[in-house]
Amino acid sequence: MDEQIRKKVMEEVEKQLQSSKNTLKRSEKQSSLTEFVGTAIGDTIGLVIANVDQLLHEKMNIDKKYRSIGILGARTGAGPHIMAVDEAVKATNTEVLSIELPRDTKGGAGHGSLIILGSEDVSDARRAIEVALQTIETTMGDVYSNDAGHLEFQYTARASYAIEKAFGAPLGKSFGLICAGPAAIGVVLADAAVKAANVQVVSYSSPANGTSFSNEVILTVSGDSGAVRQAVMAARDIGISLLGTLGETPVSVTTPYI
Amino acid sequence: MDEQIRKKVMEEVEKQLQSSKNTLKRSEKQSSLTEFVGTAIGDTIGLVIANVDQLLHEKMNIDKKYRSIGILGARTGAGPHIMAVDEAVKATNTEVLSIELPRDTKGGAGHGSLIILGSEDVSDARRAIEVALQTIETTMGDVYSNDAGHLEFQYTARASYAIEKAFGAPLGKSFGLICAGPAAIGVVLADAAVKAANVQVVSYSSPANGTSFSNEVILTVSGDSGAVRQAVMAARDIGISLLGTLGETPVSVTTPYI
Amino acid sequence: MDEQIRKKVMEEVEKQLQSSKNTLKRSEKQSSLTEFVGTAIGDTIGLVIANVDQLLHEKMNIDKKYRSIGILGARTGAGPHIMAVDEAVKATNTEVLSIELPRDTKGGAGHGSLIILGSEDVSDARRAIEVALQTIETTMGDVYSNDAGHLEFQYTARASYAIEKAFGAPLGKSFGLICAGPAAIGVVLADAAVKAANVQVVSYSSPANGTSFSNEVILTVSGDSGAVRQAVMAARDIGISLLGTLGETPVSVTTPYI
Numbered sequence: 001m002d003e004q005i006r007k008k009v010m011e012e013v014e015k016q017l018q019s020s021k022n023t024l025k026r027s028e029k030q031s032s033l034t035e036f037v038g039t040a041i042g043d044t045i046g047l048v049i050a051n052v053d054q055l056l057h058e059k060m061n062i063d064k065k066y067r068s069i070g071i072l073g074a075r076t077g078a079g080p081h082i083m084a085v086d087e088a089v090k091a092t093n094t095e096v097l098s099i100e101l102p103r104d105t106k107g108g109a110g111h112g113s114l115i116i117l118g119s120e121d122v123s124d125a126r127r128a129i130e131v132a133l134q135t136i137e138t139t140m141g142d143v144y145s146n147d148a149g150h151l152e153f154q155y156t157a158r159a160s161y162a163i164e165k166a167f168g169a170p171l172g173k174s175f176g177l178i179c180a181g182p183a184a185i186g187v188v189l190a191d192a193a194v195k196a197a198n199v200q201v202v203s204y205s206s207p208a209n210g211t212s213f214s215n216e217v218i219l220t221v222s223g224d225s226g227a228v229r230q231a232v233m234a235a236r237d238i239g240i241s242l243l244g245t246l247g248e249t250p251v252s253v254t255t256p257y258i
Numbered sequence: 259m260d261e262q263i264r265k266k267v268m269e270e271v272e273k274q275l276q277s278s279k280n281t282l283k284r285s286e287k288q289s290s291l292t293e294f295v296g297t298a299i300g301d302t303i304g305l306v307i308a309n310v311d312q313l314l315h316e317k318m319n320i321d322k323k324y325r326s327i328g329i330l331g332a333r334t335g336a337g338p339h340i341m342a343v344d345e346a347v348k349a350t351n352t353e354v355l356s357i358e359l360p361r362d363t364k365g366g367a368g369h370g371s372l373i374i375l376g377s378e379d380v381s382d383a384r385r386a387i388e389v390a391l392q393t394i395e396t397t398m399g400d401v402y403s404n405d406a407g408h409l410e411f412q413y414t415a416r417a418s419y420a421i422e423k424a425f426g427a428p429l430g431k432s433f434g435l436i437c438a439g440p441a442a443i444g445v446v447l448a449d450a451a452v453k454a455a456n457v458q459v460v461s462y463s464s465p466a467n468g469t470s471f472s473n474e475v476i477l478t479v480s481g482d483s484g485a486v487r488q489a490v491m492a493a494r495d496i497g498i499s500l501l502g503t504l505g506e507t508p509v510s511v512t513t514p515y516i
Numbered sequence: 517m518d519e520q521i522r523k524k525v526m527e528e529v530e531k532q533l534q535s536s537k538n539t540l541k542r543s544e545k546q547s548s549l550t551e552f553v554g555t556a557i558g559d560t561i562g563l564v565i566a567n568v569d570q571l572l573h574e575k576m577n578i579d580k581k582y583r584s585i586g587i588l589g590a591r592t593g594a595g596p597h598i599m600a601v602d603e604a605v606k607a608t609n610t611e612v613l614s615i616e617l618p619r620d621t622k623g624g625a626g627h628g629s630l631i632i633l634g635s636e637d638v639s640d641a642r643r644a645i646e647v648a649l650q651t652i653e654t655t656m657g658d659v660y661s662n663d664a665g666h667l668e669f670q671y672t673a674r675a676s677y678a679i680e681k682a683f684g685a686p687l688g689k690s691f692g693l694i695c696a697g698p699a700a701i702g703v704v705l706a707d708a709a710v711k712a713a714n715v716q717v718v719s720y721s722s723p724a725n726g727t728s729f730s731n732e733v734i735l736t737v738s739g740d741s742g743a744v745r746q747a748v749m750a751a752r753d754i755g756i757s758l759l760g761t762l763g764e765t766p767v768s769v770t771t772p773y774i
Contacts, residue, residue, distance in 0.1 A: 027406075029503040033496060035446045036503065043406045043504050045442050053452045056477075059462035060445075073442020075367060075407065075473060102441060102465035102473035103729075107365030107623030109591060112473045114441040114465050148543075148559045149591065183618060183630040184561050184589020187576075188551045194569045204575035207618035207630050212471035213361075213728035215591060215618035215628045219572075238549060245545040245552065246559050285664075287761040291754060293704045294761065301664045301762050303700050311710045314735075317720035318703075331700020333625060333665065333731060360699060360723035360731035365623030370731045372699040372723050470729035471619075 024076060024140070024253050037129045040136040041253065043075035043106075046129035050122040062097045066118025070094065070125035072132050075104050078111035079152050079177055079218075080143060084135035085115050086162035088128040094119045096162045101212050109149045109181025109215035115162070141257040142236065148246035149215070151189075151239040152179040153232050155258045157225050167220045169202045174225040176232040178239075179218040183207050185242045186217025189235040193219055196234030197227035232258060282334060282398070282511050295387045298394040299511065301333035301364075304387035308380040320355045324376025328352060328383035330390050333362050336369035337410050337435050337476075338401060342393035343373050344420035346386040352377045354420045359470050367407045367439025367473040373420070399515040400494065406504035407473070409447075409497040410437040411490050413516045415483050425478045427460045432483040434490040436497075437476040441465055443500045444475025447493040451477055454492030455485035490516060540592060540656070540769050553645045556652040557769065559591035559622075562645035566638040578613045582634025586610065586641035588648050591620050594627035595668050595693055595734075596659060600651035601631050602678035604644040610635045612678045617728050625665045625697025625731040631678070657773040658752065664762035665731070667705075667755040668695040669748050671774045673741050683736045685718045690741040692748040694755075695734040699723055701758045702733025705751040709735055712750030713743035748774060 024041040037046035048070050057064050074081055078101045089096060094117045104112030119125040142153040154177035159169045169175050178193045180186035183206060194201060199221040205211045211218065221231055236258070243250045282299040295304035306328050315322050332339055336359045347354060352375045362370030373390075377383040400411040414421070417433035427433045436451045438444035441464060452459060457479040463469045469476065479489055494516070501508045540557040553562035564586050573580050590597055594617045605612055610633045620628030635641040658669040672679070675691035685691050694709045696702035699722060710717060715737040721727045727734065737747055752774070759766045 027504050031499050031503045033499055035496075036500065039503055043440060045440060045500070045504060047442055047446050047500070049446060049449050053449050055452050055459050056449050056462070059459050059477075060464075061467075069445075071442045071445050073440045073445075073473075075440050100441070100464055100466040101471075102367070102469075103361050103471040103619050104367060104440075104473040109618070109620060109628075112367075112440060112465075114445075114473075114475075116445070182559060182561060182589045182591050182620075182628060183616070184563055184587045187585075187587050187589075187630075187632070188563050188565060191565050191569050191572050194571050201571050201575050204572070206576075206616055207628075207728070208616040209577075211618075212465070213617075213619040215589075215620040215630075217630075219575075238551075241547050241549055242552065242561065242563070245547045245555055246543050246561060285762050289757050289761045291757055293754075294758065297761055301698060303698060303758065303762060305700055305704050305758070307704060307707050311707050313710050313717050314707050314720070317717050318722075319725075327703075329700045329703050331698045331703075331731075333698050358699070358722055358724040359729075360625070360727075361619050361729040362625060362698075362731040370625075370698060370723075372703075372731075372733075374703070470723070 037126055038133045040133045041140055042077040044077065044136055045073055046133045047071040048122055048125045048129060062116065063118060066120065068119045068122040068125045070117040070129040072115045072129055073113060075106050075112045076108065078113045079154050079179060080136055080139035081113040081115060082162050082166045083139040083154050083156065084132040086160045087135045088131040089162055090160045091131050092128040093124045094128040096165045099166050103212040103214055111212060111214050137254055138257050140253045141255045143253045144240060144250035145253065146243060146247040146250045149181040149243055151243055151250055153177065153236050153258055155229055155232050167203050169220060169222050173222050174228040176221045176228040178232060178235040179216055180239050181214065181216040183215050183217045185239060188242060189239050190217055190219035192238050193221060193231040193235040197230040199223040199227050199231045295384055296391045298391045299398055300335040302335065302394055303331055304391045305329040306380055306383045306387060320374065321376060324378065326377045326380040326383045328375035328387040330373045330387055331371060333364050333370045334366065336371045337412050337437060338394055338397035339371040339373055340420050340424045341397040341412050342390040344418045345393045346389040347420055348418045349389050350386040351382045352386040354423045357424050361470040361472055369470060369472050395512055396515050398511045399513045401511045402498060402508035403511065404501060404505040404508045407439045407501055409501055409508055411435065411494050411516055413487055413490050425461050427478060427480050431480050432486040434479045434486040436490060436493040437474055438497050439472065439474040441473050441475045443497060446500065447497050448475055448477035450496050451479060451489040451493040455488040457481040457485050457489045553642055554649045556649045557656055558593040560652055561589055562649045563587040564638055564641045564645060578632065579634060582636065584635045584638040584641045586633035586645040588631045588645055589629060591622050591628045592624065594629045595670050595695060596652055596655035597629040597631060598678050598682045599655040599670050600648040602676045603651045604647040605678055606676045607647050608644040609640045610644040612681050615682050619728040619730055627728060627730050653770055654773050656769045657771045659769045660756060660766035661769065662759060662763040662766045665697040665759055667759055667766055669693065669752050669774055671745055671748050683719050685736060685738050689738050690744040692737045692744040694748060694751040695732055696755050697730065697732040699731050699733045701755060704758060705755050706733055706735035708754050709737060709747040709751040713746040715739040715743050715747045
């Protein structure tokens with residue numbers, strides 16, 4: 001076989017392999033089931049149940065007052081989904097019932113997610129899941145990845161109930177999240193963030209404390225809006241440099257928003 | 259390089275990649291070690307130890323009355339292995355000593371397994387592992403997967419000691435298992451199953467409760483044989499539709515048996 | 517398209533896929549950040565912080581007496597990193613502050629790592645991380661892997677503080693580690709090791725006890741130097757045979773050292 005053809009093919013293959021690893025794609029498929037709401041990148045699926053079965057309600061350990069539930073789940077992504085649900089509860093008449101973080105990301109360093117919202121009317125749950133699905137495109141914007149790992153940054157001027165439930169952050173205040181996997185990089189980013197601006201540390205999670213054994217360090221901060229943003233942005237620059245030493249320059253999953 | 263050749267090659271490569279991800283293969287290799295019994299799909303290996311060392315017995319925290327142990331372990335598969343061992347203990351003079359579920363499936367959403375059987379005579383342990391290895395081909399039949407995740411369904415008319423130990427299900431009664439990853443789909447399947455027939459819920463597990471942080475919801479049910487089967491089958495139809503929205507139509511790993 | 521070309525390309529692709537899965541590569545890239553020390557195989561990164569922020573110190577729950585910390589983290593590898601840090605603390609004026617083991621290895625059966633060292637002067641922390649990074653090439657030598665899983669063996673004539681902290685092994689005595697994933701193989705290796713020589717069992721870990729739900733059994737032993745070595749070597753031979761039944765013959769990640 002001609003050596004030049006072989007080489008060119010292998011280059012294409014390697015590119016293809018690389019991109020198949022790093023690109024999170026959104027499925028365009030639909031289901032006609034009434035429970036189906038939609039999908040988003042990260043193998044994210046949004047679902048609703050209009051009337052949760054009594055037996056199941058009890059086993060799920062969720063408040064019976066909510067007949068209807070909205071369900072947001074993903075193979076890849078926890079922070080982006082919590083942030084998206086935070087926007088959804090601001091915009092709808094729903095409550096965050098539970099946030100669970102499987103150890104996933106399909107062989108990556110981080111978490112997937114399973115978030116359950118409650119509402120008295122199914123139309124509220126459906127609307128909340130729709131809002132969340134739309135918002136994930138944005139909240140995935142400051143997730144940067146390469147073959148060695150990922151970085152994640154989040155920022156909001158006003159934290160609502162999902163962020164409070166997930167991280168214990170104060171309601172209504174500015175909130176920032178700094179995350180990196182492998183976890184070692186996250187330690188340096190956490191230090192850089194708190195040194196960069198006058199912020200309060202809300203939580204610090206590491207593989208054995210506060211994560212589901214993910215290979216991440218996750219720092220969340222609260223405080224003045226400008227300071228939080230500054231802390232997050234300082235960490236982001238350093239993260240891209242450090243994760244870049246283990247592979248290609250990390251690239252945004254969608255479009256940076258911070 | 260000719261564009262048509264390139265395109266065709268890339269299609270082939272993508273097909274190859276896809277199938278290498280989704281196919282669980284069975285190794286045909288053997289070992290001459292006396293501890294080796296055999297292998298099965300899912301990187302499953304069956305082993306025996308005729309006389310467990312005293313020191314190890316203690317550290318493993320298993321009943322010393324069993325000199326011999328049978329060991330069944332896999333990278334991919336927990337439900338199929340528990341069901342297979344359930345058949346094995348029905349057919350042999352062995353006892354289930356421990357069932358542990360690592361977070362595995364080689365980058366998938368679920369569990370692997372490590373199951374230990376005890377017997378007074380090594381021939382019993384060996385026979386049990388042989389039965390289990392043969393049965394996995396069947397119990398993998400209602401595992402359906404695509405690139406986004408998997409579905410698993412199990413059914414037996416009469417639960418024995420492995421199912422009792424793993425899930426707390428009543429002995430001798432009909433038993434069904436409904437599982438999906440990503441976990442969000444499992445919530446809807448659990449609801450559909452309990453609505454479809456008059457069954458008792460034995461257990462409900464989710465990423466943070468009852469799994470090893472896998473990205474699954476697992477419901478187990480008990481009751482009248484026809485009702486359990488109906489519950490499982492109703493969930494199966496919905497599962498294939500929902501998981502299919504995130505990728506290709508999920509396909510059975512071997513041959514459906516329910 | 518010519519069938520022969522297609523076949524040859526697919527063979528190349530399969531080889532490429534195989535090797536991309538099994539080979540741990542070391543990045544040659546550098547960062548100009550003062551926190552950056554270097555990288556090693558397994559997506560290992562070594563970092564230092566000269567003056568840990570007060571806020572962070574508290575949240576990390578580490579002794580404030582150490583202003584400077586060294587950080588060693590990896591996507592793939594826990595044992596090799598603990599052994600490497602053990603050499604590093606022998607050679608420098610540092611203390612092991614924490615060892616955390618994420619469930620990682622990028623879709624493999626084992627752990628990644630996050631190890632933090634403390635020192636009063638940053639030059640000590642930096643030197644320790646440098647020593648550790650250099651030593652990983654050696655301590656990865658008796659890690660053997662194929663597509664189905666991995667084996668790991670470690671040996672030292674004199675255990676120091678990192679080994680004591682990670683496994684509770686007695687200081688200054690000979691130490692050995694035997695590990696296999698899938699875990700089923702590890703059970704047989706543990707039995708073989710304790711039968712092969714007169715050693716004391718220090719710890720026995722399995723998916724649900726002592727690991728971060730990894731698909732491994734890990735035995736550590738202590739005792740007379742010759743006996744420990746003999747136990748480790750006996751297990752190694754059996755491990756290579758058993759893991760080999762599930763795939764290709766397992767190969768060393770670098771160069772065996774035991």
